[in-house]
Amino acid sequence: MAALTVAVTSDKTARVSGSGNEDIELSAADEKALFRAIEDFAKTEATETGESVEVSVSGFGATKQLTVTPDGYVAVAGPPTGPIAPVAVPAPARPVQEPVSVRAAEFAPPSAPLRIQAQERQSVLVAPVTVPGAEEPARMGIRGRLNAVLNLRLAPKPESAEVRQRAAAAKIAGHIPGFSIVTVANPKGGVGKTPLSIALNETIAKHRGAGSSVCVDFAEVGGTLPGRVSIPPREGQDVDALVAADAAAQGNLSPVALSRHLARQPGGDDIVAGSSGAGGVGFSYHDAEAIGRIMSAHREILIADTPGNATLSGGWQWATANAHALIVPVPMRHDTAEPGHKMLTDLAATYGPEILARTIVVITDGPGDDPKVETSAVDAFDKLHVHKVARMPYEPKFASGGRIAGSQLLPATTTALSVLAAMVVDLIAQPTH
Structure with a gap:
């Protein structure tokens, strides 16, 4: 059974741990809408994983335990039956230095080899991670679905395919x-x-x-x-x-x-x-x-x-x-x-x-x-x-x-x-x- 820990940080915001490799911030118009957002997030997580999710919601000096099933049923539960999944902290991305490139001469026949200044090259086996517009809300994956359903503005993960595609699209x-x-x-x-x-x-x-x-x-x-x-x-x-x-x-x-x-x-x-x-x-x-x-x-x-x-x-x-x-x-x-x-x-x-x-x-x-x-x-x-x-x-x-x-x-x-x-x-x- 999966487990989530939710810390209510104000009457309009909460932090969710235990889903993926980093915390997720939720926000809503008021306290009532915030708890609906927490329940909806847990329902989405249960649907995605295909198993029930135990949710521990703490804030304002109290703790509430919920169990959310894959079919969307929410019930008050006792203490969690298993340990809460640890939150992994991703290693910082290593910066990639862009090389200086060159452009060939137009239509040079084989008898006249192209002669241009040599350049420094770079060997890359990974996609670039520095993204123009990465602060825009996610539109793909679970974060994109949460943004669409709950009207949130969760940003895509820095190493996600969506971030790489945005960086690439800007260059193309x-x-x-x-x-x-x-x-x-x-x-x-x-x-x-x-x-x-x-x-x-x-x-x-x-x-x-x-x-x-x-x-x-x-x-x-x-x-x-x-x-x-x-x-x-x-x-x-x-x-x-x-x-x-x-x-x-x-x-x-x-x-x-x-x-x-x-x-x-x-x-x-x-x-x-x-x-x-x-x-x-x-x-x-x-x-x-x-x-x-x-x-x-x-x-x-x-x-x-x-x-x-x-x-x-x-x-x-x-x-x-x-x-x-x-x-x-x-x-x-x-x-x-x-x-x-x-x-x-x-x-x-x-x-x-x-x-x-x-x-x-x-x-x-x-x-x-x-x-x-x-x-x-x-x-x-x-x-x-x-x-x-x-x-x-x-x-x-x-x-x-x-x-x-x-x-x-x-x-x-x-x-x-x-x-x-x-x-x-x-x-x-x-x-x-």
């Missing part, structure tokens, strides 16, 4: 200096590049507004992107048709004409399918450059979903050479960590170590993964001096091979995606050095 919606390219790459196939590209695209559009972000399949011949999005692209909504339409418009494609070649998703994000490879011609460096030019006139962010085993293709080379942010998904397996590490080593050798300053490595969970790989993988990427190393929890929708809708993802995944999108926007928002 912030200013960026024009058009940016976010490339998701790992030469190993099956590491989750396409699901991550789709989900990141939707997350950015959710906070920056419909039509702000577009995800394009950069496979030499069409990849899996159309089969994973909520609304699959129709005929003509692919890179071949888009490049042809732009050429017919002499490089001056109108927004209306562009929209015909985009598959708008429920979250306001857009999708463009890959090349069909008709006539034996696939997606080339020139085509990728054309896509970048088209989107730079109509969108804020282009997310390039690159294929595996295609590092020599023109589209892959353009996307990695011109990435303002390079996202490298790495499941906890040696066969995926090593190719990702080698890819970054090769890119740094080709374009200079500055490309690592724009790289975010995302360690992901999945079936068959070996947690012991994580430590060695993080150490290896850290020694490369990548911008950040982040963490993505296991998401069944990603692993299923089916279509991905943001509304169907686990709450932990939604929070992690918001944090990742905030990292990306924070990175590309920095001025060029």
